[in-house]
Amino acid sequence: MKIKSVAVLGAGAVGSYVIWGLSEKSDIRLGVIAEGERAERLKKNGCAINGKTYHPEVWTPDEAHDVDLMVIALKYGSLEGALESIQKVTGEHTVIMSLMNGIDSEEIIGRTVGMEHVLPALIKVASHKEEDGYHFDPPTTLGIIFGEPSAPFDSERVKAVEELFADTGIHFRSTEYIQEEIWCKFCLNVCSNLPQAILGAGVGCYRDSVHMKAISDGLKRELEAVAQAKGIDMSKTESSSGRGSAVPPSARYSTLQDLDAGCHTEIDMFSGALVRMGKELGIPMPYNEYTYHMIKALEEKNDGKFDYTGKEELTWSK
Template identity: 30%
Template sequence: MKIKKVAIIGLGALGILFGARIAQQIGDDLTIIADQKRINNYQKNGVFCNGIPCRFHYKTPEQAEKADLIIFAVKINGLRDAIEVVRPCVGPDTLMLSLLNGITSEAIIGEAFGEENLIWSCAQGMDTLKSGNALTYTNAGMICFGNRADDQPTEKIMRVQEFFDRVGIAYQIDNRMDRKIWSKFMLNVGVNQVVSVYGQNFGSVKKSGKARDLMIAAMAEVIPVAKQEGVALDEADITYWLGVVDALSDTGKPSMRQDVEAKRPSEVAIFSGTVVALGQKHGIKTPVNAMLYDKIMAIEKDYHQFSK
């Protein structure tokens, strides 16, 4: 069954990035699902991608129709609410794809809807900057997707491949997405946190020095933890992600750095918080991530106190 109607929930950086590309090709067959307050904001102030207004079609959950594909682009702390919001859009053949950071979103979505129509996925390689409703980027990156741990091609994967080809979204099919998501998680643990504490942008970790060394050390602590969780990562994964980071714009910033600058709650709990907790579970020391967790929590505490 061909993917025709698509719904996106969440107009953060990735929601705008991929939503703009999809809307250009399928028009009002793409629906942005949001509450009325958010819709009023989007319609009044506009949503922009690299300076171009996004022609999005908005609907509240009550107005929503069944979709062939639902893309989750919210923050992890909003995922469970988003699941309830999109329930009216879910039919027996609706595919679901998550662009969230961390290693838990597929499990949460699968718990709510079952895994039969779940597409395991992650986004990588983009250097987006978001200010208000405006997104800018140099590298659009791509979506990696595939089966959780099955090399056999499946109909649902081919449906998504055909759709991405049709709308012009770059992608990579990986049918060991359980490992890929952990590998991407390792990147986020390093680059997001270190840039948030020790730098201003990707350029700060592309050059040799303390920040880059800490990024690599934080990533390396994920390897033994992942092994105990049944996922085999190694140094080659670090080398791969360093190549991805080095190809990003120097002035680009990871999402956590943008959260810190905007004095928003960060995703530290799903990055170093997860590494430290799993380290404790398995008796593995994770001092770099423990340090980064403490520093980011201190930063958040400071700006929360300042806002009072």
């Protein structure tokens, strides 16, 4: 098996890392899946990454049908609306790699096109958007981790992806513990992404505040209880995946970036998912319940729900 064509669905902070890494690879076709006005904008302006503009091909889902590898790099809230496009792209031999946050995007995609197409994966990249496009630091980016969910772990498609990424600048590794790796990244997101978003400060807050550390630890205890109940042993990967990419203390992770931009976040797939699983398993989730509702309230604030003028009807304090 050899990968000769790659389609990226979602050319944002995560998709930019793949586009950056594969754009100089001469023996493949690289395209971004888009339609309508967005497709025209990508054709005209390209993708601005680390101060350089890249011009991958732009394909409709029908034009991308039967591509060898489809990389899905969407925000969680966009996945359901993209399932029809994913189905159109997927051919008999298409391999799908989801680099989305959370722990259930593979399952959602697999229900639509069949799990046999899905190669579980995750990405660790501290990417952010500036006026001139997306930026990340290639040397310190941990990159893409992928693997088969069961033996044989050195499958033809794992070897093909390793060959694709070799000599591209993309950092990558395959693993026999991909589900544990995905849960370890999920833990990083829940424990580091969310408290910072509520506080509105850089990630140095976890180092400099015992109170922020206590909140992060509380979220982690609840997540670990759910993982244990589901038979996920994260200790198998803690030595290799217990951290994210190196960032300065001022760094703002994706949830805070979303709030800064006035956008809705991916809280439903972080604490929202944990609260649902906790209820199913009978595990109390007070830290995650508070975090979920607090970030939902911050989204409402961004939506203007609390823009009071002082002329509203009086309300009773409680």
